[in-house]
Amino acid sequence: MSRPAASPSSTLRRQPAKKRVVLMVATRKGAWLFHGDTRRRSWTVDGPHFLGHSVSHLVLDPRDGRTLLAAARTGHLGPTIFRSTDLGRTWKEARQPPAFGPAANGLAGRAVDHTFWLTPGHASERDTWYAGTSPQGLFRSEDGGVSWMPLPSVNDDPSFRQWMGTAQDGTPDGPKLHSLIVDPRDPAHLYFGMSGGGVHESRDAGRSWTTLIRGMEVVEGFDASDVSFHDPHCLRLCTTNPDRLYQQNHCGVYRIDRSADPAADAWQRIGRKMPKRVGDIGFPMVVHPRDPDTAWVFPMDGTTVWPRTSPDGRPAAYVTRNAGRTWQRQDQGLPASQAWWTLKRQAMTVDDLANPALYLGTTSGELWIGRDEGARWSNLARHLPEIYAVEVASLA
Amino acid sequence: MKILMPGALRSYTGSAEVEAEGDTLAAMFADLDRRYPGLRFRVVDEQGQLRPNMRLFVNGAGVRDLAHPLRPDDFVAVVLALSGG
Numbered sequence: 443m444s445r446p447a448a449s450p451s452s453t454l455r456r457q458p459a460k461k462r463v464v465l466m467v468a469t470r471k472g473a474w475l476f477h478g479d480t481r482r483r484s485w486t487v488d489g490p491h492f493l494g495h496s497v498s499h500l501v502l503d504p505r506d507g508r509t510l511l512a513a514a515r516t517g518h519l520g521p522t523i524f525r526s527t528d529l530g531r532t533w534k535e536a537r538q539p540p541a542f543g544p545a546a547n548g549l550a551g552r553a554v555d556h557t558f559w560l561t562p563g564h565a566s567e568r569d570t571w572y573a574g575t576s577p578q579g580l581f582r583s584e585d586g587g588v589s590w591m592p593l594p595s596v597n598d599d600p601s602f603r604q605w606m607g608t609a610q611d612g613t614p615d616g617p618k619l620h621s622l623i624v625d626p627r628d629p630a631h632l633y634f635g636m637s638g639g640g641v642h643e644s645r646d647a648g649r650s651w652t653t654l655i656r657g658m659e660v661v662e663g664f665d666a667s668d669v670s671f672h673d674p675h676c677l678r679l680c681t682t683n684p685d686r687l688y689q690q691n692h693c694g695v696y697r698i699d700r701s702a703d704p705a706a707d708a709w710q711r712i713g714r715k716m717p718k719r720v721g722d723i724g725f726p727m728v729v730h731p732r733d734p735d736t737a738w739v740f741p742m743d744g745t746t747v748w749p750r751t752s753p754d755g756r757p758a759a760y761v762t763r764n765a766g767r768t769w770q771r772q773d774q775g776l777p778a779s780q781a782w783w784t785l786k787r788q789a790m791t792v793d794d795l796a797n798p799a800l801y802l803g804t805t806s807g808e809l810w811i812g813r814d815e816g817a818r819w820s821n822l823a824r825h826l827p828e829i830y831a832v833e834v835a836s837l838a
Numbered sequence: 839m840k841i842l843m844p845g846a847l848r849s850y851t852g853s854a855e856v857e858a859e860g861d862t863l864a865a866m867f868a869d870l871d872r873r874y875p876g877l878r879f880r881v882v883d884e885q886g887q888l889r890p891n892m893r894l895f896v897n898g899a900g901v902r903d904l905a906h907p908l909r910p911d912d913f914v915a916v917v918l919a920l921s922g923g
Contacts, residue, residue, distance in 0.1 A: 519880040
């Protein structure tokens with residue numbers, strides 16, 4: 443079996459018991475696991491899994507450290523979820539993958555094209571998972587991903603359906619429900635984003651929802667009070683300050699700090715402090731595992747016809763260390779010219795080790811690590827298929 | 839009836855040619871799902887529609903309507919439509 447090129451392996455030195463990381467790389471043609479040593483110097487490649495399947499997301503359950511869920515489909519076959527309880531050694535298909543119910547409330551019936559996003563439930567709710575689909579739908583599993591039930595409060599609600607629009611109103615490969623977030627303090631407090639269709643939160647485990655779009659901008663000339671026009675690309679919550687979220691939007695980079703009066707909370711466009719020649723358009727949003735003032739974006743060219751490539755062919759991350767008041771460019775080790783990268787919204791992440799490293803995957807199949815919180819970048823793998831998602835987890 | 843399965847579905851059936859019962863294509867897929875759990879949803883969506891890029895032939899004639907009647911001696915081919923990259 444041919445393997446993608448990995449970084450040169452060095453001899454694994456004996457280390458005291460420290461955490462090691464595993465990268466979960468989901469691509470248009472299958473999935474790979476990259477197991478790193480405790481220093482993140484030597485990597486072992488495990489894959490391909492599901493060769494030929496489009497894998498939108500591959501996620502490890504942090505509650506047990508061994509259950510993986512993969513959202514997959516092929517060019518012909520319908521969508522499904524594969525589940526492993528032994529870190530990818532064996533896989534079993536979900537008994538009941540996410541599927542919409544029959545037509546309800548006078549609305550047209552819909553069919554899931556693909557599951558796009560997977561989020562493990564709250565630490566106290568073992569075996570609960572959430573899934574977002576294309577076209578936009580929200581699903582929950584309470585048995586570890588074996589069977590999935592639709593949430594009618596979103597999927598069959600006339601207002602939500604109006605905000606979602608039709609399949610023709612979404613991104614080129616389908617409208618997405620994404621960025622499912624569970625508040626670490628409260629399993630009933632949920633967030634998600636829709637491209638398009640705004641940001642929404644529930645404080646009763648998904649029975650009811652309120653919109654959270656105040657302060658978010660829309661394309662010039664459109665009505666910002668209409669939820670339909672809002673296109674959040676990626677939302678992230680700061681785990682050490684769960685009242686703070688960051689957002690990469692179609693129209694800029696934002697931060698929100700939740701208050702005692704949630705209805706009055708507003709997003710602040712912190713991307714206005716980015717260099718004008720770079721702009722604040724992009725897809726991924728990454729937050730530091732411990733410092734809520736630190737976050738990263740990876741800008742894309744959002745001018746003219748929206749090339750969605752690195753501005754000027756010079757890829758770079760930008761980091762803020764003060765919650766968006768200032769930004770610094772991080773491109774050491776990245777190509778200096780003629781690199782027309784595109785990163786999808788799930789394709790950049792950060793680990794939670796003492797000195798965190800960033801990871802990113804490109805649609806041209808390159809996997810990179812940004813050591814020292816993005817200060818020094820180096821390549822981990824080339825020649826993978828189009829990368830859809832990169833997740834990282836720490837293992838004991 | 840006998841059914842010819844494409845390679846993409848043989849992880850479910852284990853073989854290229856299988857047998858199932860049913861007086862319509864929809865009933866045939868319901869029986870196939872009982873024999874090979876999960877197969878139907880990969881071919882037929884939750885609204886009862888044949889998925890895009892899937893084709894069905896009954897005795898060599900192309901059919902998309904899953905209400906199409908079947909006889910026990912019919913031969914059904916499930917085919918992946920040609921599609922790029």
